[in-house]
Amino acid sequence: MHHLSLYFHFVKLRIRSQMEYRLSFLFELFAQASISVMDFFMIALLFNRFKQLAGWSLWEVGFLYGIVGICFAVAEMVGRGFDVFQRNVVRGGFDTMLVRPLGTFYQVFAHEFLLRRVGRIAQAVVVLLIANSQLTIPWSFAKVGYLFVTLMSGTCFFIGLFVIGATSCFWTVQSIEIINIFTNGGVFMGSYPFSIYRWWFRHFFTFIIPLACVNYFPSLFLLGKVGSSGVSPIGVQLAPFAGFLFLGITMLFWRWGVLRYQSTGH
Amino acid sequence: MIEVDNLSKTFKVYHHRKGFFGSFVNLFSRRHRVIRAVDSVSFTVQRGEIVGYLGPNGAGKSTTIKMLTGILVPSSGSVTVNGYVPHRQRKENAKHIGVVFGQRSHLWFDLPVQESFELLQRIYRIPEVQYRDNVEMFDALLNLGDFFQTPVRQLSLGQRMRADIAAALLHNPDVLFLDEPTIGLDVVAKARIREFIQQINAEREVTVVLTTHDLDDVEKLCKRVILIDNARLCFDGKLASLRRLLSTERLLTVDYAEIYPDIGIPKAHVTFQEGARVQYRFSPEEISTADLIGAILQKFKIVDISVEEPDIEELIKTVYEDNLTLERKLAKSIPPDTQAN
Amino acid sequence: MRFLYQASQVYLAFARKSFQKQMQYRVANLAGLITNFFFLLVYVFVYTAFYAVYTGPQPLNLDEVITYFVLCQSFFMLMPFWGARSEITSAIKDGSVALQLTKPVDFQTYWFTDEFGKACYYLLMRGLPTFLISIFFFKVAIPQQPTVLIAFAVSMVLSILMSAAITITIFSSAFWTLDTTGISGISYSIIFLFSGMLVPIALWPEWLAHIARWLPFEGLIDVPFSIYLGKITGINIWIAISKQMAWNLFFVGLGRFLLNRGFSRLVIQGG
Numbered sequence: 050m051h052h053l054s055l056y057f058h059f060v061k062l063r064i065r066s067q068m069e070y071r072l073s074f075l076f077e078l079f080a081q082a083s084i085s086v087m088d089f090f091m092i093a094l095l096f097n098r099f100k101q102l103a104g105w106s107l108w109e110v111g112f113l114y115g116i117v118g119i120c121f122a123v124a125e126m127v128g129r130g131f132d133v134f135q136r137n138v139v140r141g142g143f144d145t146m147l148v149r150p151l152g153t154f155y156q157v158f159a160h161e162f163l164l165r166r167v168g169r170i171a172q173a174v175v176v177l178l179i180a181n182s183q184l185t186i187p188w189s190f191a192k193v194g195y196l197f198v199t200l201m202s203g204t205c206f207f208i209g210l211f212v213i214g215a216t217s218c219f220w221t222v223q224s225i226e227i228i229n230i231f232t233n234g235g236v237f238m239g240s241y242p243f244s245i246y247r248w249w250f251r252h253f254f255t256f257i258i259p260l261a262c263v264n265y266f267p268s269l270f271l272l273g274k275v276g277s278s279g280v281s282p283i284g285v286q287l288a289p290f291a292g293f294l295f296l297g298i299t300m301l302f303w304r305w306g307v308l309r310y311q312s313t314g315h
Numbered sequence: 316m317i318e319v320d321n322l323s324k325t326f327k328v329y330h331h332r333k334g335f336f337g338s339f340v341n342l343f344s345r346r347h348r349v350i351r352a353v354d355s356v357s358f359t360v361q362r363g364e365i366v367g368y369l370g371p372n373g374a375g376k377s378t379t380i381k382m383l384t385g386i387l388v389p390s391s392g393s394v395t396v397n398g399y400v401p402h403r404q405r406k407e408n409a410k411h412i413g414v415v416f417g418q419r420s421h422l423w424f425d426l427p428v429q430e431s432f433e434l435l436q437r438i439y440r441i442p443e444v445q446y447r448d449n450v451e452m453f454d455a456l457l458n459l460g461d462f463f464q465t466p467v468r469q470l471s472l473g474q475r476m477r478a479d480i481a482a483a484l485l486h487n488p489d490v491l492f493l494d495e496p497t498i499g500l501d502v503v504a505k506a507r508i509r510e511f512i513q514q515i516n517a518e519r520e521v522t523v524v525l526t527t528h529d530l531d532d533v534e535k536l537c538k539r540v541i542l543i544d545n546a547r548l549c550f551d552g553k554l555a556s557l558r559r560l561l562s563t564e565r566l567l568t569v570d571y572a573e574i575y576p577d578i579g580i581p582k583a584h585v586t587f588q589e590g591a592r593v594q595y596r597f598s599p600e601e602i603s604t605a606d607l608i609g610a611i612l613q614k615f616k617i618v619d620i621s622v623e624e625p626d627i628e629e630l631i632k633t634v635y636e637d638n639l640t641l642e643r644k645l646a647k648s649i650p651p652d653t654q655a656n
Numbered sequence: 657m658r659f660l661y662q663a664s665q666v667y668l669a670f671a672r673k674s675f676q677k678q679m680q681y682r683v684a685n686l687a688g689l690i691t692n693f694f695f696l697l698v699y700v701f702v703y704t705a706f707y708a709v710y711t712g713p714q715p716l717n718l719d720e721v722i723t724y725f726v727l728c729q730s731f732f733m734l735m736p737f738w739g740a741r742s743e744i745t746s747a748i749k750d751g752s753v754a755l756q757l758t759k760p761v762d763f764q765t766y767w768f769t770d771e772f773g774k775a776c777y778y779l780l781m782r783g784l785p786t787f788l789i790s791i792f793f794f795k796v797a798i799p800q801q802p803t804v805l806i807a808f809a810v811s812m813v814l815s816i817l818m819s820a821a822i823t824i825t826i827f828s829s830a831f832w833t834l835d836t837t838g839i840s841g842i843s844y845s846i847i848f849l850f851s852g853m854l855v856p857i858a859l860w861p862e863w864l865a866h867i868a869r870w871l872p873f874e875g876l877i878d879v880p881f882s883i884y885l886g887k888i889t890g891i892n893i894w895i896a897i898s899k900q901m902a903w904n905l906f907f908v909g910l911g912r913f914l915l916n917r918g919f920s921r922l923v924i925q926g927g
Contacts, residue, residue, distance in 0.1 A: 055437050062434070066425045073838055080841025087845045091854040098714075098859055099706040145421045147386040149438055150409040227687045230694045238698045245705035250697070308388050308402075311326055312381055 052151075056159050063162040074165060081168035089114060089176055092240065105242045108183035109272055115177025117239035117264045120203030121232070122169035128208035129161035134215035144312055153307050154300060157215065186271060195289070196271060202292030203263035207232060209292070209299040210258075216299070216306035231258055239264045244278065262291035316490065316522050317360040317383065322392035324353040324378050352378040354546040355392065362489070363520040365512070367527065367537035367554070375546045376526040380494050383524070384414050397489055410439065413483030413521075417495030420479055422467045428478045429463045432485060439486035446485065453481040456511050473504035480508065484515060490522045491515070497529050509535050566623050567595045567607060572616035580610050591618075671773035685781050688733070692786050696729040700794060715858040720885050723797045724856050726790040727881045733778040734816050735876055736823040736847060763919075764824065764912055771820035799884060807893045811880035814900040818875055821907035822847070828911060831918030852878030858887065872903035 067074060092114065096107035105113075125132065134157060137143060146156040186192075214228035235258070243251050243265040255261040266288035269275050275282050327347040353375040360366050370376050381387040382394055385401035385408050394401055399408040414421065422431040436446045454460050457477040462470055470478060476496060483491060493512070497505045513536060515521050527533060533540060533554065540557055542550035550557055567583070571591040578585065582602040583595040597607055604622055611617065700722055707718040716724070790796055799805055826843050830836045848854065850873040857868050857878045868874050879896050882888045888896050 051440065058434070058437060062423075062426060062430070073833070076833075076838025077841060080838045080845070083842055084845040084848075087849045087854075091849070094855050094860055094864070095702075095706060097861055099710045101709060102702075103705045103709070141416075141419050144381070144386050144416070145419075147405065148384050148409055148412070148414040148421070150406045151438060152406070227690065229687075230691050234691065234694050234698070237695065241698075241702055241705075246698075246701050250701070310387070312378075312386055 052155060055151075056155075059159040060162045064164050067164050078165045078168040081165060082172045085118065085169050085172045088240075089172075103242055103245050104277065108180040109268075109274075110241065111176050111180035112184065112272060113242065113264060113268050114240040115173050115180055116199065116203060116268060117236055118173030119170060119177065119200055120263065121207050121236045122166045122173060123200075123204045124207030124211065126163050126166035126170070127204075128158070128211045129163040130157040130159070131208065131211035131215040133161060134211075135218045138218045141312070143310065147310075154303055184272065186273075192271060195267065195286075199263060199267040199289045202289040204292075205296040206259065206263045206292035207235070209296040210235070212296070212299040212303050216303050219306040219310050231260075235260050259291035259295055262288040316362045316364075316397065317358075317524070318393075318395045319359070319379075319383070320357050320393045322353060322356045322379070322382060322394055323351065323390050324375070324382060324387060325390045326350045326352055351546045353382070353389075353543075356543065356546075356548045357392075358541055358548065358551055360522060360524065362522055363516065364539060365516055365523040365525065365537050367525050367533040367540040368543065369526070369533065369540055370543035374543045376543060377494055379543070380492050380524070380526060384412060384492055385409065410486065411489050413486070413488035413491045415476075415479050415483045415491070415493050415496055417476065417493075417498040420467060420475055422475075422478060422482055424468045425466055427464050427466050428459065428470070431467060431478070432482060435482055435485050441486050445487065449485050449487070450481075453484065456514060457481055457507070473500050473507075476500060476504070476508060477511075480511065484521075487519070488521065490524065493523065493525045493527075495527055496525065497527065497532055505529070505531070512536060564596055564598050565604065567597060567604070568621050568623070569593050569595070569611060569617055570619040572618055575615055578615070580607065580614075583607055668769070671769040671776070673773065689782060689785055692729045692732060692782065693789060696725055696786070696790065699725040699728075716856055716885070716887070719795050719797060720887075721856065721859075722794050723885060724881050726787060726794060726796050727884060728853060728877060730783040730787040730790070731812070731815075731877070733782045734775050734819055735851070735853070736819045736826070736844075764908075764915055767824050768820055771823065775816050775820070797885065799886060804883065804886060807897070808880055808884045811875075811883050811893075811897055811900060814897065814904055815876050815880050818872070818900065818904050818907055821904060821911055825907055825911040825914060828914040828918050831914070831921055847873050847876070850874065851876040852881075856881075858882070872906070875900040875903055 089111070092110060093107060096102070096110070102110060130137075134143075137157075137160070142160075143153075146153055146160075149156065210228055210231050214232075217228070235254075238246070238254070239260055243254070243261050246254075251261065266280060266285045269278050269280060270282075270285045270288075275285050326349070328350055356375075356379060368376055368379065378387065382389050383396055383401060385405040388402040396408055397411045399411070401408045422428070423434065426434070432446075432450065435441070441449075450459070454463075457480070459477065459481060462474045462478070465474075467475065467478065480493075480496065491512075496512075497508055500508070509532060512523060512525075516523055523536075525532065525536065537554060539552065540550070540554050541548065542557065566586070569592070571578070571593065574591050578588070578593050580595065583597040586594045586596045588594075595607070602610075608620065611620075703718060703721050703725070707714075707721075787796075791798075799808070822843075826840050827836060829839050833839060850868050850871045852868070852874060857865050857874060860868065868878070875896075879888070879900060883893060883896065
């Protein structure tokens, strides 16, 4: 309870300081949204010419796009502390966290909150809503719950990626850019149905980096495409939990990394 | 209160291969060498002591402090602070210690001091009464009121340090670690901070461990000093006996009648030369004062001559400049209070 | 002549310094190379899947599209997308840009040489490896006629120059709004779209392609790559290249105007 109220206090302070520069905040909010609108506009252009992609219509792909977009943007908003952790380590900010009577994971998590990502979130939600209105998904209470779990799990998945990037800062300051392949690259490739990818590519993003589990498989289920995809129905229903599991494993990795932290300037 | 036994910390320093291919190889295998930052250091600090932890740059002072505060995990040996093992019971330990690093603030850069304090109140769960009493007291001693509403990033160095020290004491810690608390401050600010530390130590029996480059800090605050050099502990005892130990070196100042081209004397080092005035540093163990004066008189004409003991500041400066000097000296004579208490 | 020679030596030195600065980030470069290749792979998967179902005739066939995206990823870092020039913004923000005035060099030219050094670096360390690896993995068309190659080279140089000119123009806006992330974000999204970075303009619907033809940004990607693919031929090459030149002049002029205004503002306000 103490942790939760303290977290909201941190968030409140962050938001306030970001709102100090209101104009630039609004500008960036708009820029954010406009970049992602272009993104989806281009997908629409392709469908205008080619009509369908491996049996998926534009709005079915829009559904995929919306889910992965929301998850990533929310992860960027709340998991920002891990995303910019490198800067913090270089400045010695992690030393400060270590002398406070709170967990390190919690502190890094609470350290940042990037409000302007709501622009990106809003855009993804709009695409998801339009997609939903264009498709006839037989929603049920259980399915809404399943979607909610999927969004949570997808967010956890992306935060997990940030955590891996942040943990690698304990050893090196340069090579973490590799993680961008999975974050930005993940959003890009997650916007298309996985069936278009080669088997090794698919398997890598299912069993090692479980992107498919928090986006493609749940969408198959919600769009009623499980039958034609050849994926096991039980596997599809359990898939979203992979995101939570992934975050859990990265948290263990984090813990292990913290013990190897070598501070700067002995 | 603080027990350090045989504490060591080693770092791996990676060797980077050059070239495009080399950087690729670096990703998979890296050569490294091991550096000992702290090497088998042992000491004990009693409740209420103020201990100066001194040594040249890179000697391992900060590394030791970081192990005592739970920032770094020791490579070997043991540490307990208030009965907690800092790296294993980091959070528990954190509740009972206060930490200030002179080089960087622990406060939130874009928040006013007051809000930083209120955030700390929440983090440490400080009861309202205690919080208010502390703020009132620190304000009286450090004049926090002048800048209580100012964002930390706009504070002057002296103000920032006052805020940081006060912040580190809000939760009534038993031990206060200060790493270079007066670095970069002017004389007045330094004096104010020293006074504050003294007062807190006296009134609350807070144990203080202090690293510093400023020997005024040491002389004003510390009865006891621990000296570390090249990662090893080389002196632990009263400040007075350190002075006695180091003061075996003397300074001889000579005013010559004219300017001589070669003024070297065997077994004495010229420390400075200004016109006809020359200062020599020498150790009475190597050459007695009388012999040295004799040697000078034999070669040159002099106007005036004087012998003095260098002050501690200058002595330690020479130690910092030449790491070996101290070790050599200590190897020769081990005073009785070098043994850990 | 002698003066010209000396001046060019100075600017060449700047370019060399900028190249060397980039050399420090080798690991980052390697990561970037992998990222380029990853994105290329996804593009290839996506377009292969689109073309697999649609059998009708298209303005570009699949191999041409793949070649197009190989070129896109090879020249990606030379495009004005990634705000690599944020040091200009920060120099303007903290006022240290005023120091530029004390140097006996023209600042726009200085920044151009800086960009040029960077471009050489990215061409060598990012573009060339991406392209060579791609030849190994995909069916990449390589033009056989030397005239096409020459025309492509000219067009590409113009593209890189314009990229630098656009970047400098965008960042000179820092003189007026201290935070350029918003402005650059919006400009990038427009440039991203209308350069043909995401979808070759040939595959766009007619009305949108028409708008793109009237904008300068097709000169960054779509024009040189279409020349490479042999989609622009004969007299049209001359027209396309002249258009690129005209837009280049426009952006150099605009940048110059904004910089002069910005600097005089700085002087009047005392930075």
